Amino acid sequence: MSMRFQGKIIEWRDEQGFGFISQNGDYKRVFVHINNFAKRGRRPVLNDVVTYRLxxxxxxECAQDVAYASMIGSVSHKPLGKDRGDSLWGWLASLYVSVAVVSVVIGSLPWNFLGYLAAINLLSYFAYAIDKKAAQKAAWRTPEARLHLFDLMGGWPAGLFAQKRLRHKSGKSSFQTMYKITVLLHLMGVVWLFSSYGSAARALLMSGA
Structure with missing residues (x-):
């Protein structure tokens, strides 16, 4: 019987059902398909630790007879670091929406800002949903740049929700990196808006209320 190896999923394209494993102590990428998992349980996610045969x-060359590595004292195969990361971004999204609502209520931002925020988040969610369906049907895809644009414009909370609920783009490391950059850029813009440097822009927003 061939030797088993242990590695970590460093890229996972859930909509296409394949990804790549990095073997422990090696930078070599090994292709893995969803059909090569020994037991059909939950679907893989980024950073899952697995064992496999070559x-x-x-x-x-590809991974075969793939299984999730056992985790002592845990009932979940999801890495703790990823749990904390997901919780942090979820907390940040909730805080962002809460601050936006409070800012409107106390008069720091106009009421139509909430309408804008709702609209851009709906657009963001549906853009992810349409792209997910297109991926499943091998149809024309929504450009990733468009998804990032919606996130940059303030639709990132819905984008995060769509990634988790639809299991779309959550396992693609390059997309996740760009997503986080767009969120940080948006938040920097919000901080600027509420600073003395953004007072003119803030006054313009209020005048249009």
């Missing part, structure tokens, strides 16, 4: 399919 095999060959269609002339390419």
């Amino acid at each position: 095999g060959t399919e269609n002339g390419r």
Whole structure:
């Protein structure tokens, strides 16, 4: 029987059902398909630790007989660091929406800002949902730049919700990196708006209320 290896999923494209594993202590990427998992339970996510055997399919080396690595004292295979990261971003999204609502109520921002925020978040969620459906049907995809644009414009809380609820783009590391950059850029813009440097822009917003 061939030797088993242990590694971590460093990229996972859930909509297409495949990704790549990095073997412990090695930078080599090993292809893995959803059909190569020994037991069909939950679907893989980024940073899952797995064990596998090396095999060959269609002339390419790939992981076979893949199983989630057992975690002593835990009933979940989801890494603790990822749990904390997800909780942090979820907390940040909740805080952002709460601050926006309070700012409108106390008069720091106009009421139509809430309408804008609701609209851009609805657009963001539906853009993710449409792209997810297109991926499943191998149809024309929504450009990632458009998803990032909606996030940058303030739709990032709904974007985060869509990623988790639809399991879309949550396992693609390059997308996640860009998503976090757009969120930080948006938040920097909000901080600027409420600073003395953004007073003119804030006054313009209030005049249009």
